[in-house]
Amino acid sequence: xxxxxxxxxxxxxxxxxxxxxxxxxxxxxxxxxxxxxxxxxxxxxxxxxxxxxxxxxxxxxxxxxxxxxxxxxxxxxxxxxxxxxxxxxxxxxxxxxxxxxxxxxxxxxxxxxxxxxxxxxxxxxxxxxxxxxxxxxxxxxxxxxxxxxxxxxxxxxxxxxxxxxxxxxxxxxxxxxxxxxxxxxxxxxxxxxxxxxxxxxxxxxxxxxxxxxxxxxxxxxxxxxxxxxxxxxxxxxxxxxxxxxxxxxxxxxxxxxxxxxxxxxxxxxxxxxxxxxxxxxxxxxxxxxxxxxxxxxxxxxxxxxxxxxxxxxxx
Amino acid sequence: xxxxxxxxxxxxxxxxxxxxxxxxxxxxxxxxxxxxxxxxxxxxxxxxxxxxxxxxxxxxxxxxxxxxxxxxxxxxxxxxxxxxxxxxxxxxxxxxxxxxxxxxxxxxxxxxxxxxxxxxxxxxxxxxxxxxxxxxxxxxxxxxxxxxxxxxxxxxxxxxxxxxxxxxxxxxxxxxxxxxxxxxxxxxxxxxxxxxxxxxxxxxxxxxxxxxxxxxxxxxxxxxxxxxxxxxxxxxxxxxxxxxxxxxxxxx
Ligand SMILES: Nc1ncnc2c1ncn2[C@@H]1O[C@H](COP(=O)(O)OP(=O)(O)OP(=O)(O)O)[C@@H](O)[C@H]1O
Ligand SMILES: [Mg+2]
Numbered sequence: 001x002x003x004x005x006x007x008x009x010x011x012x013x014x015x016x017x018x019x020x021x022x023x024x025x026x027x028x029x030x031x032x033x034x035x036x037x038x039x040x041x042x043x044x045x046x047x048x049x050x051x052x053x054x055x056x057x058x059x060x061x062x063x064x065x066x067x068x069x070x071x072x073x074x075x076x077x078x079x080x081x082x083x084x085x086x087x088x089x090x091x092x093x094x095x096x097x098x099x100x101x102x103x104x105x106x107x108x109x110x111x112x113x114x115x116x117x118x119x120x121x122x123x124x125x126x127x128x129x130x131x132x133x134x135x136x137x138x139x140x141x142x143x144x145x146x147x148x149x150x151x152x153x154x155x156x157x158x159x160x161x162x163x164x165x166x167x168x169x170x171x172x173x174x175x176x177x178x179x180x181x182x183x184x185x186x187x188x189x190x191x192x193x194x195x196x197x198x199x200x201x202x203x204x205x206x207x208x209x210x211x212x213x214x215x216x217x218x219x220x221x222x223x224x225x226x227x228x229x230x231x232x233x234x235x236x237x238x239x240x241x242x243x244x245x246x247x248x249x250x251x252x253x254x255x256x257x258x259x260x261x262x263x264x265x266x267x268x269x270x271x272x273x274x275x276x277x278x279x280x281x282x283x284x285x286x287x288x289x290x291x292x293x294x295x296x297x298x299x300x301x302x303x304x305x306x307x308x309x310x311x312x313x314x315x
Numbered sequence: 316x317x318x319x320x321x322x323x324x325x326x327x328x329x330x331x332x333x334x335x336x337x338x339x340x341x342x343x344x345x346x347x348x349x350x351x352x353x354x355x356x357x358x359x360x361x362x363x364x365x366x367x368x369x370x371x372x373x374x375x376x377x378x379x380x381x382x383x384x385x386x387x388x389x390x391x392x393x394x395x396x397x398x399x400x401x402x403x404x405x406x407x408x409x410x411x412x413x414x415x416x417x418x419x420x421x422x423x424x425x426x427x428x429x430x431x432x433x434x435x436x437x438x439x440x441x442x443x444x445x446x447x448x449x450x451x452x453x454x455x456x457x458x459x460x461x462x463x464x465x466x467x468x469x470x471x472x473x474x475x476x477x478x479x480x481x482x483x484x485x486x487x488x489x490x491x492x493x494x495x496x497x498x499x500x501x502x503x504x505x506x507x508x509x510x511x512x513x514x515x516x517x518x519x520x521x522x523x524x525x526x527x528x529x530x531x532x533x534x535x536x537x538x539x540x541x542x543x544x545x546x547x548x549x550x551x552x553x554x555x556x557x558x559x560x561x562x563x564x565x566x567x
Contacts, residue, residue, distance in 0.1 A: 181429065182429050182430075184432045184433065184434060185430055186420055186426040186431070186433040187426050187427055187428055188433070189413065189416070189417060189426075190420070192406075192409065193406055193409070193417045196406040197404060197405065197407075199368070200400070200405065202387070202389050202392075203368070203388055203392060203400075204397070204418050204475065205392035205393045205421035205422065205479065206421055206426065211427075214427070
């Protein structure tokens, strides 16, 4: 099953190649819509990668991860609304605000376990949702249109669709590499130990709360980046992007693709969003088809799609 | 020799049940001290309080000269107090070697290292392999811990305790559920360990207890009813009545 010529390796290389070459296909006359769709998929895959760090490796079932999409997005949107267009301010603010939010939520929720943890993360995300919906100055419920994308120096131009696509893709690959490094480091093993058996970790001398909190903050920050990208992609932010069903979508991507796998979240994001696109063009009742499909994967492929392809789990 | 562990008037209740009753216990450095007693006597509860998993209602615990009564579990472990669990408590989805390497990592300073591959660090892997070799699990290093037999889990527990380079081991029924051969191997292993470590051993296997212990404390309903050298305990009438009688045949 392992080795370079496994089904899994071929499938993943093919997927990565397709993602890299997609703009070429579009330039050669393919549908422009594909570029828009896949930019969105890549950005949400980045959010799923960040969720996988805490959910797949850390065993922290956060049901409020979309909050960071909103916070990152609104950081960009609000600053643009106030006339600050430079990405060198917008993006660090987006990341810092997400990190801070994660620190507060994590500090409170990580003292609890199981259902309580899920409920607290959900509650905080919903609170953020209502706070944002109440910001009359920034569009409230209706959201906020962004008239100018984040500005960077000379050759970088986010309004160039192809360029923006490649920037998102590079950030996705960069994040996947970062997460891979983290989970194999001492920190990553401490996190996985805490997922596996928290009591034992503390008994052998790990203050697990601190490690989990730092992990939670890293994941939130990374997801905030995804939020900043979405804002630039849709030129619009609204409270809907942090609604709890969006958090559910991110969980589905991670579980569908394969928890605790480097490529799982990407595979899951592609599978879920392409499926959604295809099914919804066939019937408006597409969720009736998607639901059972998801159930099958969860029931029969514990490692998600990546597991089906033959990923050997060792951690 | 100075006492490494000193327990003063420890008490713990669960509702109406008195699990630890005004318990006094002193263990000098280098001693293998066995704690025996019938089911429900409060042995596991005692270990849980010593390791910091449970907070006593009253009393004090001193380890290596400092009062650790209020210290959290991880801090006690950092001071060199390691515990094994009566019910096997491992990282089942990690490899056998990862399990032990985590115990090494626990003693190697903080783990806020985010970049280097910890599975390739000799400072973590080498001591872990050494500990596995000492308990005879080298050949199983790369399997997931869930693939091991019950007896091997007990060995792995011990390897993890060893790998954390403790000054004192708290062992809760390391022989539980082992076959005669595996038990014998465990006794040999403990006899080796006792040369370097102070050990508190909770065990129902009387043959093992009397073979290994320097001193024995007998608990009944959370109270110490006797404490002393193995010969004294064996000949103590109260202990025989309360506890040993039923097992007389085993070590007569
Ligand atoms: N968390 C708890 N809540 C309530 N009662 C408890 C709890 N833990 C232990 N007890 C009770 O405290 C008493 C001592 O239990 P403990 O597990 O310490 O006994 P033990 O000596 O380890 O027994 P065994 O030989 O069966 O392992 C028992 O009566 C038990 O039912
Ligand atoms: Mg017990």
